[in-house]
Amino acid sequence: MLTWAYPDFALAAAGLALLLGLLAWRVRRTVRLGRQLSLSGGRLAWKLPLRLLAGALLLLAWLGPALGVRQQAVRTAGQDLWLLVDVSRSMDTPDVAPTRLLRAQAALTELTAAFPADRLGLIVFGAEATVQCPLTYDQSALRLFLSTLTTKLLPPGPTTLRAPLALLLSRVETGSTSAAAGLPAGAAPRGTAAVLLTDGEDFGENLEPVLQALGRTGARVFTVGVGTTAGGPVPATSAATNIADGRGPALRDARGALVRSRLREAPLLQIAAQTGAQYVALNDRENGLPTLLARLRALPPAEASRAAGRTVAVADNRYRYPLGAALVLLLLDSLLTVRVLRIRQLS
Numbered sequence: 001m002l003t004w005a006y007p008d009f010a011l012a013a014a015g016l017a018l019l020l021g022l023l024a025w026r027v028r029r030t031v032r033l034g035r036q037l038s039l040s041g042g043r044l045a046w047k048l049p050l051r052l053l054a055g056a057l058l059l060l061a062w063l064g065p066a067l068g069v070r071q072q073a074v075r076t077a078g079q080d081l082w083l084l085v086d087v088s089r090s091m092d093t094p095d096v097a098p099t100r101l102l103r104a105q106a107a108l109t110e111l112t113a114a115f116p117a118d119r120l121g122l123i124v125f126g127a128e129a130t131v132q133c134p135l136t137y138d139q140s141a142l143r144l145f146l147s148t149l150t151t152k153l154l155p156p157g158p159t160t161l162r163a164p165l166a167l168l169l170s171r172v173e174t175g176s177t178s179a180a181a182g183l184p185a186g187a188a189p190r191g192t193a194a195v196l197l198t199d200g201e202d203f204g205e206n207l208e209p210v211l212q213a214l215g216r217t218g219a220r221v222f223t224v225g226v227g228t229t230a231g232g233p234v235p236a237t238s239a240a241t242n243i244a245d246g247r248g249p250a251l252r253d254a255r256g257a258l259v260r261s262r263l264r265e266a267p268l269l270q271i272a273a274q275t276g277a278q279y280v281a282l283n284d285r286e287n288g289l290p291t292l293l294a295r296l297r298a299l300p301p302a303e304a305s306r307a308a309g310r311t312v313a314v315a316d317n318r319y320r321y322p323l324g325a326a327l328v329l330l331l332l333d334s335l336l337t338v339r340v341l342r343i344r345q346l347s
Contacts, residue, residue, distance in 0.1 A: 005064025005317050012059050019055040023048055050333055057326035061319040079118045079191040079299065080135055082168055083108055086198035086226075087151050088126035088159040089251070090261035093199070095232035096283045101151060104197045104226050107282060107289050108146050111195065112139060114293050121171070124149065125164035127157025131171070160204025161196075161267055165221070168194055169210055172217045192219040193299055195292065196271065197282070199227040200264030207267065211274040220277040220299070222292055223268035228283050231262030 027048060085108070091101040112120055122133035122145050132153075133145040172192050214221060233250040251259040265279070272279040278295055280288025 003066045005066055005319070007063065009063070012063055015059055016056065019052065019059075023052055047333060047336070050329055054326045054329035054333065057322040057329070061321075061323035061326065064317050064319050065322070066317045079115070079193060080121070081115060081118055081296070082121045082123060082135075082171070082192070082194040083111075084123045084125065084129075084164045084168065084194055084196040084198075084221075085149060086126065086159065087124045087149055087153050088201070089151050089156060090159070090199055090201055090234055091226070092151050092235045093227065093232045093261045094235070095228045095230065095261075096226060100199055100226045101149060103282060104224070105146055105149055107224070108197070109143060110289060111293065112142055112146070115296070122146065123164050123167055124153055125161075125167075126151075126154040126159055127163075128154060128160075129163035129167045130154070131167065135171075158203035159198075159201050161198065161200075161202040161271070162204040162207055162210055164196070165207065165210045165214065165271070168219070168221070169213050169217070172214070172219050191299055192217070193277070193296060194219060194221045195224060195296075196221055196268070197224045197226055198268070199261060200225055200266070200268045201261065202264065202267050207270065211271060214275055219275065221271050221275040222277040222295065223272045223279045224282050224288065224292065225263050225265050225268050225279065226282045227261070227263035229263050229265075231260050234259045234261050 030048075085104060087101065091104070092099050094100075096103045116139060117137075119135040119137055120133075120139070120142050121131065121135040122142060123129055124132045133142050136142060236249040236251045253259055263281075263283075265281075269279050271277075278292070280286075280292050282288055
């Protein structure tokens with residue numbers, strides 16, 4: 001099936017219209033010149049179809065026609081990247097437009113696109129944690145899971161940061177048991193990193209034991225604080241309404257007071273520091289995503305997977321064929337000349 005690498009047909013149509021306009025102007029100018037020289041206009045304008053065809057082929061090459069797919073070898077960095085996403089009720093707070101969770105989803109979509117050759121997995125958490133998508137190379141499947149994130153995925157309850165970190169630790173240790181012979185005990189067979197996106201609210205147990213265990217595996221947990229220290233009221237319903245301007249009901253406690261959620265940076269700074277990673281903020285004023293991407297790309301791969309590679313199916317772009325034909329026509333246009341006048345010397 002024919003597909004297009006850059007299916008911007010409106011721009012291509014505008015370019016073709018511009019080309020036709022220029023050629024029409026050229027035809028009128030050529031005919032007028034021919035009349036002045038008492039020559040046939042066709043003798044001067046026979047190159048115009050050649051140039052029109054060359055221009056059309058260049059536009060076709062620019063659109064990138066692809067026919068079928070081909071297998072392309074890619075070399076991975078040997079990295080497993082886990083995405084740990086807070087889906088508790090407080091992530092519906094609109095102190096980050098449009099809400100914390102929706103802003104986190106947009107950042108995750110950009111982040112996953114930056115690592116097409118590595119395995120990515122998704123863990124969601126609130127009062128408990130679960131693997132929403134196991135480690136996979138299938139980016140389309142992961143994006144599907146990301147698009148369905150809501151604060152209704154898990155049962156309501158107090159948020160705990162220990163649960164997703166403990167689940168991450170179990171996954172890293174499970175991978176370590178299948179490591180190739182010769183790797184140090186407890187070391188992950190592949191470079192392992194995690195990105196924890198949350199507002200930092202934690203009502204669980206002490207994080208110290210699980211952080212020490214993660215530190216021994218070499219896994220790094222980068223933390224992203226989504227929200228503001230000023231915070232905002234928590235909606236009574238899931239992200240369907242925006243209460244920032246009073247259009248939706250706010251959650252109230254047993255005494256009738258508004259439930260407000262604020263960004264808690266302290267536990268996120270602790271997690272990043274104890275795993276040798278970094279904390280960044282994500283809100284309407286700060287976007288730490290570029291810094292995070294740079295740090296993740298700079299992570300060294302594990303020794304056991306420096307030579308890891310695989311093949312992926314990519315669209316077979318056939319742009320070179322119309323481009324080559326256009327270049328041949330342009331070459332012919334420059335080599336072939338039209339004799340307009342023959343000057344005779346009078347004796």
